[in-house]
Amino acid sequence: MTTIGFSADRARGRALGLLGTLACLAGSPAWADYKLNMPEGVTTTSHEVYDLHMLVLGVCTLIAIGVYGAMIYAIVKFRKSAGAKPAKFSHNTTIEVVWTVIPAVILVALAIPAAETLIRMNDTRNAQLTIKVTGYQWRWQYDYIDDGVKFFSVLDRKSNAARQLNSGIDPNTVENYLLEVDKPMVVPVNTKVRLLVTGADVIHSWWVPVFAVKQDAIPGFINEVWFTAREEGTYRGQCAELCGMDHGFMPIVVRVLSRTEYDTWLASQKSAAQTSQNAQP
Amino acid sequence: MSTTAFDTHGHGHDHAHGHKPTGLVPWLLRWVTTTNHKDIGTLYLSFSLLMFFVGGAMALMVRAELFQPGLQFLNPVRFNQMTTVHALVMVFGMIMPAFAGFANWMIPLQIGAPDMALPRLNNWSFWLLPFAATLLILTLFLPGGGPAGGWTMYPPLILQTGDAFPFLIFAVHLLGVSSILAAINIIVTIMNLRAPGMTLLKMPMFTWTWLITAYLLLLAMPVLAGGVTMLLTDRFFGTSFFSAAGGGDPVLFQHIFWFFGHPEVYIIILPAFGIISEVIPTFSRKPLFGYAAMVYATASIAFLSLVVWAHHMFTTGMPLAGQLFFMLTTMIIAVPTGVKIFNWTATLWKGSLTFETPMLFALAFLFLFTLGGFSGLMLAIVPADIQYQDTYFVVAHFHYVLVPGALFGAFAGTYYWLPKWTGHMYDEKLGKLHFWLTAIFVNVTFFPQHFLGLAGMPRRIPDYSPQFTDFNMISSIGAFGLGFAQLIFVYVIIKCARGGPKATAQVWEGAHGLEWTVPSPAPHHTFSEPPEIK
Numbered sequence: 001m002t003t004i005g006f007s008a009d010r011a012r013g014r015a016l017g018l019l020g021t022l023a024c025l026a027g028s029p030a031w032a033d034y035k036l037n038m039p040e041g042v043t044t045t046s047h048e049v050y051d052l053h054m055l056v057l058g059v060c061t062l063i064a065i066g067v068y069g070a071m072i073y074a075i076v077k078f079r080k081s082a083g084a085k086p087a088k089f090s091h092n093t094t095i096e097v098v099w100t101v102i103p104a105v106i107l108v109a110l111a112i113p114a115a116e117t118l119i120r121m122n123d124t125r126n127a128q129l130t131i132k133v134t135g136y137q138w139r140w141q142y143d144y145i146d147d148g149v150k151f152f153s154v155l156d157r158k159s160n161a162a163r164q165l166n167s168g169i170d171p172n173t174v175e176n177y178l179l180e181v182d183k184p185m186v187v188p189v190n191t192k193v194r195l196l197v198t199g200a201d202v203i204h205s206w207w208v209p210v211f212a213v214k215q216d217a218i219p220g221f222i223n224e225v226w227f228t229a230r231e232e233g234t235y236r237g238q239c240a241e242l243c244g245m246d247h248g249f250m251p252i253v254v255r256v257l258s259r260t261e262y263d264t265w266l267a268s269q270k271s272a273a274q275t276s277q278n279a280q281p
Numbered sequence: 282m283s284t285t286a287f288d289t290h291g292h293g294h295d296h297a298h299g300h301k302p303t304g305l306v307p308w309l310l311r312w313v314t315t316t317n318h319k320d321i322g323t324l325y326l327s328f329s330l331l332m333f334f335v336g337g338a339m340a341l342m343v344r345a346e347l348f349q350p351g352l353q354f355l356n357p358v359r360f361n362q363m364t365t366v367h368a369l370v371m372v373f374g375m376i377m378p379a380f381a382g383f384a385n386w387m388i389p390l391q392i393g394a395p396d397m398a399l400p401r402l403n404n405w406s407f408w409l410l411p412f413a414a415t416l417l418i419l420t421l422f423l424p425g426g427g428p429a430g431g432w433t434m435y436p437p438l439i440l441q442t443g444d445a446f447p448f449l450i451f452a453v454h455l456l457g458v459s460s461i462l463a464a465i466n467i468i469v470t471i472m473n474l475r476a477p478g479m480t481l482l483k484m485p486m487f488t489w490t491w492l493i494t495a496y497l498l499l500l501a502m503p504v505l506a507g508g509v510t511m512l513l514t515d516r517f518f519g520t521s522f523f524s525a526a527g528g529g530d531p532v533l534f535q536h537i538f539w540f541f542g543h544p545e546v547y548i549i550i551l552p553a554f555g556i557i558s559e560v561i562p563t564f565s566r567k568p569l570f571g572y573a574a575m576v577y578a579t580a581s582i583a584f585l586s587l588v589v590w591a592h593h594m595f596t597t598g599m600p601l602a603g604q605l606f607f608m609l610t611t612m613i614i615a616v617p618t619g620v621k622i623f624n625w626t627a628t629l630w631k632g633s634l635t636f637e638t639p640m641l642f643a644l645a646f647l648f649l650f651t652l653g654g655f656s657g658l659m660l661a662i663v664p665a666d667i668q669y670q671d672t673y674f675v676v677a678h679f680h681y682v683l684v685p686g687a688l689f690g691a692f693a694g695t696y697y698w699l700p701k702w703t704g705h706m707y708d709e710k711l712g713k714l715h716f717w718l719t720a721i722f723v724n725v726t727f728f729p730q731h732f733l734g735l736a737g738m739p740r741r742i743p744d745y746s747p748q749f750t751d752f753n754m755i756s757s758i759g760a761f762g763l764g765f766a767q768l769i770f771v772y773v774i775i776k777c778a779r780g781g782p783k784a785t786a787q788v789w790e791g792a793h794g795l796e797w798t799v800p801s802p803a804p805h806h807t808f809s810e811p812p813e814i815k
Binding site for chain 1: 351352358361429435437438525530531567568570572573596597601604605609612622623626629630631632633634644647651652658659662663664667668670671672732735736737739741742744745746747748
């Protein structure tokens with residue numbers, strides 16, 4: 001028993017080691033720059049969306065192999081220069097029915113899981129924290145409506161200096177160029193956060209790819225969207241709806257903290273808000 | 282065959298038809314006052330070629346700025362003007378007039394009609410275009426610059442446009458009127474001027490696709506006209522259609538725009554489907570597979586295109602039921618589109634294929650339009666679309682259906698019918714060179730944009746985070762290659778118009794249809810007496 005247990009442990013250890021190597025390869029700086037695919041993300045929704053994306057990509061790839069294979073075969077095989085004589089047929093009802101029905105069946109098979117995820121994405125009930133997000137030309141405002149904390153979030157100074165026309169500053173030397181703000185939105189981990197998204201002037205769109213959240217911020221209307229971040233960290237996104245001159249320069253940064261860190265942060269924000277209120281005559 | 286056609290065949294230059302103009306003014310007047318469908322077709326096609334380079338130059342300015350991070354050439358306002366006007370010029374100034382040119386030239390020849398049914402209207406519908414396009418392009422030099430709110434013109438942003446705003450709206454109105462008049466003319470021509478015996482289900486596919494396109498134009502363009510007029514009154518006459526503060530809704534405009542915009546996508550692609558359906562059978566030496574199914578598939582695509590518009594708006598906060606409805610209708614479009622792809626492939630099957638330039642473009646269309654169709658299916662899956670929406674993935678998707686889709690259709694059609702128009706064979710070697718450079722660079726330009734979008738690069742941004750540098754560089758290099766390869770196209774056309782080996786009436790060994798029964802070049806007047814249809 002013990003020996004078996006040992007060898008099983010060793011096998012598991014080896015497997016973990018292999019996985020670790022692969023993870024290192026995937027995570028090494030040389031590869032990190034070449035992002036080819038959608039991020040899996042850090043929310044349950046983003047994982048579901050990623051799975052759907054991979055599913056439909058896989059189905060498309062399979063169909064592509066079949067269709068492109070047939071096209072290439074026909075191009076190679078039925079060349080006049082290879083002595084091909086043209087056939088006379090011009091229709092075939094059976095095959096026409098087949099290639100109408102089969103795609104329809106595949107589509108239904110794709111629509112079902114997509115609809116399930118969509119229904120979950122639309123369920124904004126039982127949120128534990130509500131933040132009102134307002135898009136302005138060209139900055140975001142976050143309003144923790146139950147806590148009286150409210151602030152703007154704008155592109156950080158270094159990026160802003162480097163992004164001027166012919167600034168002479170190499171963007172590669174600026175950390176998180178165009179993806180850094182002065183004051184990020186902060187949320188606790190494993191908490192269902194509901195965003196009330198609206199626009200102050202024109203339409204913007206609040207997008208953080210790793211949350212799989214993209215919601216248009218429309219003046220006069222409030223859209224609801226939610227996410228539950230499963231991992232602590234700093235996550236970045238950008239405005240996704242053309243909103244004028246500086247549309248490319250109003251990034252979104254979200255810091256996901258542990259519950260206690262979040263509470264500390266919130267307390268400091270509240271007291272700061274208190275102080276600034278008292279300071280006013 | 283008409284006797285007129287036979288008579289004029291003897292002349293050195295058929296366009297002249299006994300009144301060859303001398304001097305600049307008579308020459309100009311001839312083209313300004315012409316009511317001949319072939320002349321007007323040539324005008325449309327020439328205008329479209331010019332706009333192709335105007336819109337292309339704007340695209341290259343965009344790609345030059347995006348070559349590396351940081352702003353080097355354009356300030357963000359100019360950048361947004363370039364993306365906006367590039368799209369408007371390419372959609373309304375280039376691709377739509379190109380297909381209108383094909384329609385003018387080929388529909389009367391394909392159905393055995395002496396001309397378009399409404400020749401003066403035809404002249405007017407063309408001559409609106411240069412003025413509309415000039416108006417649009419000149420806005421770039423107005424105080425406040427040109428429109429920079431995207432070709433989709435979403436309020437409230439578009440209402441912030443400077444002095445260019447009313448000119449933009451008026452230009453769109455003129456372009457719309459031109460399209461509506463052309464559509465009316467095409468419907469009336471096809472419905473009334475078919476030669477005896479040319480029943481609807483005997484019409485060539487190109488004529489069929491244009492008939493359906495013309496109905497779509499009649500349905501869609503007035504909606505756009507209404508939408509932009511509401512923008513105009515919101516800005517100048519105190520209405521609040523799209524202003525929440527006055528009880529309106531900015532998203533209403535998006536519904537109106539895309540109720541036009543999605544049929545517009547098919548207005549652009551259906552005539553290309555028609556051309557491909559002519560080219561593939563000719564060079565496969567085999568009849569089109571499933572002709573009737575092709576007609577019905579085209580009609581179903583057109584119908585479905587009217588009920589999918591909100592799939593452009595999944596992030597606007599639509600109700601769940603709306604999202605589900607538009608996801609399903611969008612996915613259903615894949616069925617008739619698939620039927621078309623399969624039918625073209627079946628046409629190749631057991632044919633006898635040769636690979637002249639029109640066929641090469643048609644085959645590239647088949648491969649690359651299908652690729653655009655796959656990304657289209659991916660975009661239909663709403664949860665995934667939330668991630669793709671407004672990123673470079675969408676840019677890659679619609680450029681795949683518009684460039685190797687619609688534009689390759691137009692290239693295939695040009696090479697296919699150029700000998701019929703000019704009476705000369707084009708330079709096949711140069712044509713093939715044009716094809717290979719275009720086909721390679723189109724993929725170098727647009728394929729990496731899929732990766733950029735998936736990795737999180739939003740569209741319509743003048744500058745980006747350095748993680749996106751490599752694919753942007755590749756895309757920009759591809760774009761310049763693609764742009765300069767088109768100079769070969771112009772050279773081939775000019776060379777072919779000026780001379781070359783004499784083309785026969787049939788031109789291509791496997792060509793069938795009435796247009797191949799008249800001499801090459803097609804005389805100024807054809808089918809003055811209706812041909813006999815077997």
